[in-house]
Amino acid sequence: HDALPILDLPQADGDPYEAAAALMSEWRERGALVRDEEPAIWAHTQDYTGPDGRARTRRGFFCRVRIEDYGPGRVRPHERTHPGPKEDRLRLTRATRANISPIFSLYSDPAQTAWEALAPTTDGEPWGEVTDGDGTVHRIWRVADPSAIAAVQAATRESELLIADGHHRYETMHAYAEEIGGEGEHRYILMCLVALEDPGLTVFPTHRLIRGLDEKRRAVLRGALERDFEISEVPLDEIAPRPGSGPLELGYIDSWHGRPLRLRLRDQAIADAALPGRSQAYRELDTGVLETLVLKNALGLSDDDISHFNGLFYARDTAEALAKVSSGEFEAAFLMRPTPVDQVRDIAAAGENMPPKSTFFYPKLLTGLLLNPLD
Numbered sequence: 001h002d003a004l005p006i007l008d009l010p011q012a013d014g015d016p017y018e019a020a021a022a023l024m025s026e027w028r029e030r031g032a033l034v035r036d037e038e039p040a041i042w043a044h045t046q047d048y049t050g051p052d053g054r055a056r057t058r059r060g061f062f063c064r065v066r067i068e069d070y071g072p073g074r075v076r077p078h079e080r081t082h083p084g085p086k087e088d089r090l091r092l093t094r095a096t097r098a099n100i101s102p103i104f105s106l107y108s109d110p111a112q113t114a115w116e117a118l119a120p121t122t123d124g125e126p127w128g129e130v131t132d133g134d135g136t137v138h139r140i141w142r143v144a145d146p147s148a149i150a151a152v153q154a155a156t157r158e159s160e161l162l163i164a165d166g167h168h169r170y171e172t173m174h175a176y177a178e179e180i181g182g183e184g185e186h187r188y189i190l191m192c193l194v195a196l197e198d199p200g201l202t203v204f205p206t207h208r209l210i211r212g213l214d215e216k217r218r219a220v221l222r223g224a225l226e227r228d229f230e231i232s233e234v235p236l237d238e239i240a241p242r243p244g245s246g247p248l249e250l251g252y253i254d255s256w257h258g259r260p261l262r263l264r265l266r267d268q269a270i271a272d273a274a275l276p277g278r279s280q281a282y283r284e285l286d287t288g289v290l291e292t293l294v295l296k297n298a299l300g301l302s303d304d305d306i307s308h309f310n311g312l313f314y315a316r317d318t319a320e321a322l323a324k325v326s327s328g329e330f331e332a333a334f335l336m337r338p339t340p341v342d343q344v345r346d347i348a349a350a351g352e353n354m355p356p357k358s359t360f361f362y363p364k365l366l367t368g369l370l371l372n373p374l375d
Contacts, residue, residue, distance in 0.1 A: 008100050008367050010092065017095035024096050035373060040144040041152055042127075042370060043118040044192055048136040048363045051204050051317055058200035058363070059115055061152065062102060062140070062370050064188040065161065067170075067177050075105075075161045075170070076348045079356055080307065089172040099173060099372035102190045103166035104365050107159035108345070109195040117151035118143055128369065136363040140370070156193065162348050164194075164361045176374075190372035192365050196341055205240075205338045206357040207321040208290065209313040209330040210299065217299060218256070221332070224298035225252070228270050229263040236260045240318045240335045247271065248289045251318075251335030255325050265289065279350035286337055287358040294334070307356055314357045 012019035027033035042062040049055050068074045093099070109115070118141075126139040143149065163170055173189045180186045194201055213221065225231065239251035239260040247265040265271060271289045274297070275282060282288050295301045295312070306312055313330060315321040321333040339359050347354060 007096075008092075015095075017091045020092060021095040021097075024098065033371070036142075038144055039146075039149060040142050041118065041149055043115075043122050043141040043143055044369075045122065045139050046136050046200070046363055047139075048134070050202055050362055056200045056202065058194060058202075059198055060192045060194035061114070061118055061143075062190065062192050063152070064372060065103075065105075065191045065193075067174050067187055067189050069174075072351065073158075073160050075163065076351075077163050077167050077170075077353055078344055078348045079167065079358055080303070080353045086168050086172055089169060090175060093172060093176045093374070097373065097375040099190045099374060101166070101169055101367045102192050102365055102370070102372075103170050104164045104361065105166075105191050105193055106162040106164050106196050106201070106341075106345075107156055107193055108197070109155055109159070110197050112195060112197065113155040114152045114193075115195065115198075117148045117155070121145075121148070130366070130369075132363075132366060134363060138366050138369065160349075161191070161193070162196075162345065164359070165364070184375075185372075186374040188372070190370060196345055201341060202362065203338050203341055203344065204316070204360040204362050205336040206360045207315040207318070207336050208287075208295070208334040209315055209321055209324055210295075210311055210332050210334075211313075211330045212311040213299075213331050220298055221294070224294060225263060228266060228293055230266055232262050232264075234260050234262045236322075239322070241337045243338050243340075245284075245340070247284075248286050249337060250286065250290065252333070253322065253325055253335075254332040255328055256331070258326075279347065279352060281343055281346035281350060282352050282354075285343060285347060285354060285358070286339065287355045290334060290336075291355045316360060 007020050007023055010016035010020035024033065044060050044062055046058045047055070048058065070076055121141045121143045124141070127142045129137065129139045131137050170189065177186050239253060241249045241251055241262070247268045248271065249262070249264045252261045252263050253259065268284070271283050271293070274292045275288065291306065295306060301311065304310070313324065315324065315333070318335060321335060324330045325333045344359060
């Protein structure tokens with residue numbers, strides 16, 4: 001367990017990727033890493049306490065999924081990504097000939113048919129259990145019963161898979177599969193699939209912080225906010241908006257006034273006019289509306305600026321956002337509502353991608369519970 005970061009994020013005096021490959025070979029020779037020669041699906045639960053303080057259990061399962069092009073009825077991304085795979089991940093895959101980190105994907109299963117096929121196994125002791133640094137308890141059970149595997153395959157065969165986390169890793173594995181060519185295990189990727197209807201699936205917000213605002217850009221920002229939003233002052237401990245639907249609502253604070261504010265879009269028609277050609281679901285997406293009205297139209301940020309954090313930062317919790325504005329490191333913060341899971345699904349179904357960091361699926365999957373050999 002302690003050596004796993006060396007495998008996934010290798011560091012060495014020489015070639016770090018070859019060092020990772022050598023470590024995997026050593027584990028195999030020692031019997032610490034053993035290939036399962038029998039087909040199996042691995043049931044997975046995560047007991048966690050979210051940023052909202054509520055305790056939940058998220059249920060899913062690990063399996064191999066055939067790598068395909070993005071498209072309707074197949075695999076879809078839900079956020080914009082940089083073009084092309086990450087070279088670092090591609091070089092690691094070439095050296096180790098293994099898929100080390102799983103992709104987190106969502107599928108629809110209202111009746112929970114797939115999980116019901118796996119649930120009896122989870123009544124027994126797990127094959128493995130570990131608690132991470134955030135206190136999340138991860139458990140896995142090996143399910144080799146052919147009838148259970150067939151039931152899961154039947155329940156998911158027609159499902160469209162929506163990548164929740166791991167877009168770049170999926171694109172890297174796609175590039176690797178094309179590079180190798182032909183058929184083989186390199187055509188399959190390790191995923192953890194969670195039903196959109198799972199009661200433990202939650203999405204939390206990622207807040208936006210900006211800097212680099214001179215007097216002119218501050219004036220433009222102020223004008224845009226006053227034109228498009230109803231503005232009211234709120235107590236600091238209520239600056240983060242509550243989950244909800246309807247026109248964009250967000251918290252706002254800047255370093256030059258320091259007043260916690262609530263911003264409410266004056267009319268949904270403003271967002272509709274700013275986003276022609278977009279689906280209704282996207283025109284109601286908080287991050288999409290904020291990006292267009294404020295980050296792009298008012299502040300002049302480009303897609304490249306937004307993707308590469310040029311003048312922009314993403315904070316996972318309210319305290320971090322407020323601290324960075326209070327310290328002067330960033331000049332303004334927009335506190336977001338969480339994106340509902342149904343909205344994530346509807347936007348993906350429309351063939352659209354959200355702005356980066358529109359969703360914060362918590363908790364993360366652990367790397368290293370299972371590895372997927374590619375040779």
